[in-house]
Amino acid sequence: MRITCPHCGNRSLDEFIYLGDATVQRPDPARPDALAAFVDYVYQRENPVGRHRELWYHNAGCHAWLVVTRDVRTHEIFGVEPAKEVSxxxxxxxxAR
Amino acid sequence: MANRTLELRSAVPELSRNSRIGRQDGPARLVVSEMTGLSVVSIAARKGQSGSLQGAVKKLFKIELPNTPRRVEAGGVAFLWAGPDQWIAITDMAVHPDFDRELVAKLGKFASFTDQGDARTLIRVSGPASREVIATGVPLDLHPRAFQPDDVALTHASHIAVTIWQIDEEPTFVFAVARGFARSFWHWLSDSGSVHGIEVSPGT
Amino acid sequence: MANDRFSIFKVISEALGGHKGWQPMWREPEPKPAYDVIIVGGGGHGLAAAYYLAKVYGVKNIAVVEKGWIGSGNVGRNTTIIRSNYLLPGNVPFYELSMKLWEGLEQDFNYNAMISQRGIINLFHSDAQRDAYVRRGNAMRLHGVDAELLDAAGVKKHLPFLNFTNNRFPIQGGLRQARGGTVRHDAVAWGYARGADAQGVDIIQSCEVTGIRTEKGRAVGIETTRGYIGAKKIGLACAGNSSRVASMAGLNLPIESHVLQAFVSEGIKPFIDTVVTFGAGHFYISQSDKGGLVFGGDLDGYNSYAQRGNLPTIEDVCEGGMALMPAIGRVRLLRHWGGIMDMSMDGSPIIDKTPIDGLYLNAGWCYGGFKATPASGFCFAHLLAKDEMHSVGTAYRLDRFATGHTIDEKGVGAQPNLH
Structure with a gap:
């Protein structure tokens, strides 16, 4: 598996560090159901078979956070965007959800 | 208080003297030297000021700051891309002894400048075996088709973070390594290169 | 029943008769329209649950449905280690029950699983690490588990060929559990399958679950590639596919699926007669009875449903191996493969009811599922039969993430790829 960093180009997997699911969003702590929402945010994952939007960090490269869309069965990568731009x-x- | 002079000391003592390492017969196929006497300054554009910085640099140095992993040079100053909205500037310390302060005075509105002269060790690698040796630790394609003079890459060499760039077609490569890791880097490079014979010449 | 009892007399008579009398280890029944209990997942845990459910808890009308074949999942992909060297109160009694069940397993299910209590040594490299292992060893002994602290000389007696003077990780000693060891993993699957079959359990292979039918908040059956099968109770033991199957019932789990690789070298003469873990270097190793070095390291580190890993992890594992035992440098790697780990958010498993009546969950085993097989099956059987958790597994609740009762042996928080 290789990831094409939008800044550095096509790079080996060992330059990157994985964080996890990019679709989870930190809930508003002022929400009335904030406690349940935080449990979901911290612990619950869709863990889909197929396309997965996920956060990677280009650790041994440009140090950018990236949002990678990848098929977790085949490691085919459909898109890589700088997380800053996504945000x-x-x-x-x-x-945002 | 008595005046104290800071002495410039290499992070890799093995690179401070002439030597021949590894294979002894024939010409050395790897040539290594430390680059000393340079001012190295990191540049990080302030939020939203990247465009203004690039405009100001163009006026001052008559060059375009690269937005891709490239190196540009004009008037004895080289600018290397070092990540989104970040660069490294390198120049002769004799000409620009306080390069960071010089840049702050001229461009401080648009970016932060930090002297890296004592934080990075610059090691130049050339010779016919250079690509082969570098490939033992760097996960990049350095074939001329993929990597050419003035191309820059932020990557790692044997697990050590490096910035690598090519300066000519001989080929000659330069590695910028964090000073604290420079000796580990040399350990890898000398280990990998010794089968080809390494010629070390002291810093220039 | 299809199988006969194994005994020395049976082996001799078959040897004399040209081995023509052996029967298949289990039947291949067509699914019935309905069962009292269906277990989804014919891996070690699912088969063990069916076995104990029938044998210990007296439930007779049971099916195990498996999308592939018996032994095709993680039960046949792990590195065969058993141990009960845990620290936290929620874990130690459970894994010790598992160890005790391992010790009697071959007699219990009349099958040679090649259980070998050759011991396991966890190496330490600093004073702080030694203190942590002293604490772990004490916790184990307080729970009646054997643990022995070795100094460097003690380790050297078992493993003279380790690199004791590695600059980064000099070996100062190790925590040894003499009762730990290895088990022939496929034989565990086959033994439990055979044993369950003998108790009347239907083992239905090539039967993939495509849906879970619920009526008024209660699970009533499963849609499969071989038709609908009704059930009073459904137990999920789907390992890396837990999230996928649970989502068929609308459940979201505190689990991510990650790939873990394992490796085996060409066969060599007897070299390592125990199990060694080099946690600091992401490497552990033992030697199979065939002579192959069986080893592994860390997860690849990203979500994956692919039963194969990537090269950086192979490099990392091999570097760890070379740092620990340079002697293996010329041994050739024969095979490597991957398995999908159901990585829970605290690194510990879940054996519990779900919010849906009649649907039970056994998941989140991370990469520690194999050694847990007997106790996991036993506790899951207890839960399915009695609707309450067995006393040794009460900490493995599904709601512990919401209530704050997580069991985080490694102390890294809700970051599955770090457990």
């Missing part, structure tokens, strides 16, 4: 576009479009 900014979610903020402006209100796409």
């Amino acid at each position: 900014l576009s979610e903020k402006t479009t209100g796409a």
Whole structure:
């Protein structure tokens, strides 16, 4: 498996560190159901078979956080976006869950 | 208080003297030397100021700061891409003894500048076996098709984070290694290169 | 029943008769329309649960459905180690029950599982690590588990060829559990399958679950590639596919699926007569009876449902091996493979009811499932039969993540790839 970093180009897997599911979003602590929402955020995972949006860190490279969309059965990678851009576009479009 | 002079000391003492390592017959197929006497400054654009910084650098140095992993040089100053909105500037310490302060004075509005002269060790590697030796620890394709003079890569060499760039087609490569890891880096490089014979010449 | 009892007389008579009288180890029945209990997943845990459910708890109308064949999943992909050297109160009694069941297993299910209590040594390399292992050893002994602290000379007696003076990780000693060891993993699957079959359990292979039918909040049966099968109770023991199967009932689990690789070298003469773990270097090793060095290391580290890993981890494991025992440098790697681990968020398993009546869960074994097979099966059988947890497994609740009662042996928090 290799990941094409949008900044550095196609790189070996051993340059990257994995964090996990990129779709979970930290809930608003002021929500009335904040406790349950935080349990979900911290512990519950969809763990899908197939496409998975996930956070990787280009540790031995440009030190950027990346959102990678990957098939977890075949390791085919459909897209790599800088997490900064994903986060900014979610903020402006209100796409966050 | 008495005046004290700071002495410049290499992080890799083995690179401070002429030597021949490993295979002794024939010409050495790997040539290694430490690059000394350089000012190295890291540059990080302030939030939203990357464009202004690039404009100001263009005016001052007559070059475009690269937005891809490339190296550009003009007037004795080289700028290397070092990540999104980050660069490393390298120049002759004799000409620019306080390069970081010089840059802060001129460009401090747009970016942060940090002297890395004592934080990085720069090691130049050339010779016909250089690609083969580097391939034992660097997970990059350095074939001329994929990596050419003035290309830059942030990667690792034998688990040690490095910045690598090529300066000519001989080929000559330069590694920037954190000073604290420089000796481990040399351990790997000398180990991997010894079968080819290594010629070490002291810092230039 | 299809199988005969194994005995020395049977072996001799078969030898004299040209081995023509051996029967298949288990039947291949067609699924019945309904069962009292269906266990989804014919791996070690599912088969052990069916075996104890029938034999100890007297439930007779049981099926185990398996999407592949018996032994195709993690029960045939692990590195065969058994041990009960745990630290936390929720874990120690459970794994010790498992060890005790291992010790009597071959007689119990009349099958040679090649159980070998050759001992396991966890190496330490610093004062702090030694203190941590002293604490672990004390916790074990307080629970009646054997544990022995070795200094460097003590380790040297067992493993003279280790690199004791490695600069980064000099070996200062090890925690040894003499009762730990290895078991022939396939034989565990086959033995439990044969034993369950003998008790009347239907083992239905090539039968993939495609849906879980619920009525009024109660699970009533499973849709499969071989048709609908009704059930009073359904137990899930699906390892790396736990999330996928649970999602068929609308459940979201505190689990991520990760790939763990294992390796075996070409066969060599007897070399390592115990199990060694080099945690600091992500490496552990033992030697199989065939002579192959069986070893592994850490997870690849990313979500995966692919039963194969990537090269950086192979390099990492081999580097760990070379750092620990340079003598293996010229041994050739024969095979490597991957298994899908149901990595729970605290590194400990879940054996519990689910919010859906009639649906029970056995999951989250991370990479420690093999040694747990007998106790996991026993406790799951207890839960399925009595609707309450066996006393040694009460900590393995599904709701412990919400209540804060997580069992984090490694202390790394909700980061499955670090457990």
